[in-house]
Amino acid sequence: MGASVIAAEDPLTKKKTMHVWIGGFLLTAVLCFGLHLGHGLQRLDNIFFDLQASVLRAAYPRAVSHEVVIVGIDEASTRAFEEPIILWHQHIADFLHTALDAEVSAIGLDVVLPDRSMNRFLPGHDEILMGAILNARRTVPLEIAITFDEVGATRPIYPAFMAAAGEGGVGMAIFPRDPDQVVRRFDERLATDGTEVPTLAGNLARLLGVSPGIGYIDYSIGSRFTYLPLHEVVKQVRADNLATLKGKIVLLGAVIAGVDRVAQPVELAAWENDRLGAGVLIQAQALRTILNGGLLKSVGLPITVLLIVIASLFWFISFRPIPAGAILLVLVIGLFGTALLLQVGGNIFPLAAIVSSLTISISGRQGVETYLRLSERRRLKLAFSGYVSPAIMREIVAGALTPSTKGTRVEVCVLFADIRDYTSISEHMTPEDVIFFLNRYYEGVVKAIHEEGGSVTTFMGDGIMAVFGAPNSLENPCLAALNASKAMLKAVARLNAAPEASGSPPLKIGIGLHVGMAVMGHVGASDRHDYSAIGDVTNTASRIEGLTKAAGFPIVCSRAVFEAVGSPADFQPLGEKAIKGRSAIEVFGVTAS
DSSP states (O other): OOOOGGGGSOHHHHHHHHHHHHHHHHHHHHHHHHHHHTTTTHHHHHHHHHHHHHHHHHHSOBOOSSOEEEEEEOHHHHHHOOSOGGGTHHHHHHHHHHHHHTTOSEEEEESOOOSSOOTTTSTTHHHHHHHHHHHHHHHSOEEEEEEEOTTSSEEOOOHHHHHHHOTTOEEEOOOOOOTTSBOOEEOOOOSTTSOOOOBHHHHHHHHTTOOOOSEEOOTTBSOOBOEEEHHHHHTTOSTHHHHHHTTSEEEEEEOOTTSSEEEOSSOOBSSOOOSEEEHHHHHHHHHHHHHTTOOBEEOOHHHHHHHHHHHHGGGGOOOOHHHHHHHHHHHHHHHHHHHHHHHHTTEEOOHHHHHHHHHHHHHHHHHHHHHHHHHHHHHHHHHHTTTSOHHHHHHHHTTSOOTTOOOEEEEEEEEEEEETTHHHHHTTSOHHHHHHHHHHHHHHHHHHHHHTTOEEEEEETTEEEEEESSSSOOSOHHHHHHHHHHHHHHHHHHHHHSGGGTTSOOOOEEEEEEEEEEEEEEEEETTEEEEEEESHHHHHHHHHHTTHHHHTOSEEEEHHHHHHTTOOTTOEEEEEEEETTEEEEEEEEEOOO
16 A cells, blocks of 8 residues: 555645545445446446356356256258148147156247137147147146237237136246346336236246246356257157156247347357357246246345445545556455355345446546646646756655655766856845846856756855756766856856846856765755755865866866766866865866867
């Protein structure tokens, strides 16, 4: 966890910033709860639901005790039977007889039976199917499907077949669909006014003694469905077909490509890789769910509110940007794992609302802190940009320079500059004129220093100290200092040529340069300090500057600087010079050009 943005603020600012965190927390909690209630996160919830089902099917396969077997009307069956499907009365009757012979536990006909008598085409044909339905209903629970026509009205089936099925023997073969048209829920409140409409899967469950209720279909249980072709079952092509059907719930439905296709969260069919699968698969999976533990239920609203509030509390925790992303990822993975465990236990976790709360809280906190940091940097730049050099300002704003920062040893080139005969120049000026005079001078020379990457550390009346190589590193600090020195002399020449300098003696300066190791850091008290260089290099540079007048050169540097800039031919060797407080040092004079 990183330090909070408000850690160094005054109490009033801290209070205002805390109000921001409280507001963010409340806004996030209310927003996510409102989106949850208003189904605004439904799409994300659906994505999580589908992913959970896929992960559990792959990583934690679970068998079911009440299995459903599908007898499929496939292309091979349509070729095996000569009649059109609408005249398959005999074949469906044969299927019912075979199912009873196999001692199935229940039968569902997810096929569209005719809406009128077929006796005029094949006399006695209706009675064959009616008798088979009636016989089957007396033996095992039996359910016949009905559906809607093209205009949304209930498609009727021949009343004689309805009568044979008996009360509760006919149910709608439909499910509520989510906005993406995928079937995830079982809910018989299908009428436009919200009243319940008996369904094929619901009625079969009730006939088997289980109340279906309302909830989510568990697509994670059971293996992918296979099917027995109808023509093989009725003709008993394989002897093991009857053994496969024994004791099972059997559904007859179309598995022909392009017929009665319904979008599903996972691939239920073993014979194809397509989530747009046969409608009978949904019926089978719904029955699996209802009869093997029941439909999945969403956790209660109080728990959802509590979890949203807990997730929103992350507004009050400060993380650094990279750890914040990692923590959010870990939390989302942990929540997803929790959702998997809860689903195994029969519950649906409001994952979208919780993940949204976490994401908004953590990323929102990061966004606000970033805004506050940028605002603080802008404020610091506006307030203090004239008090410190740009390089030092950048380090302060970036947090690299603080009062607690320890000094750093680094090689720097130190520049000392002084106005010659300043005392005699200023003694005839008023204090206001002196300030004006110095400011005009510093305006030009400081700009020259900054343009070469140097940092001014001290103004001493008419004197100035600058450092090259810290806090920002330079490729060649000595060359930068030399270039800055020459630019300072040009700035002074421009001052002397200005109209306001007319009649005044020409301004002259001396510049001393030396390079060496220094300790860069804060010098002073905790509540008032400067960023400066400490070491012999600074004293030596100051003493070298004092040699300029006697040497007759505006710029004097040490041999170390001379060598660092490539030993130019235009540098004049001045030999060793005595330096107050230390041994003599070899120096070189540099002309203004």
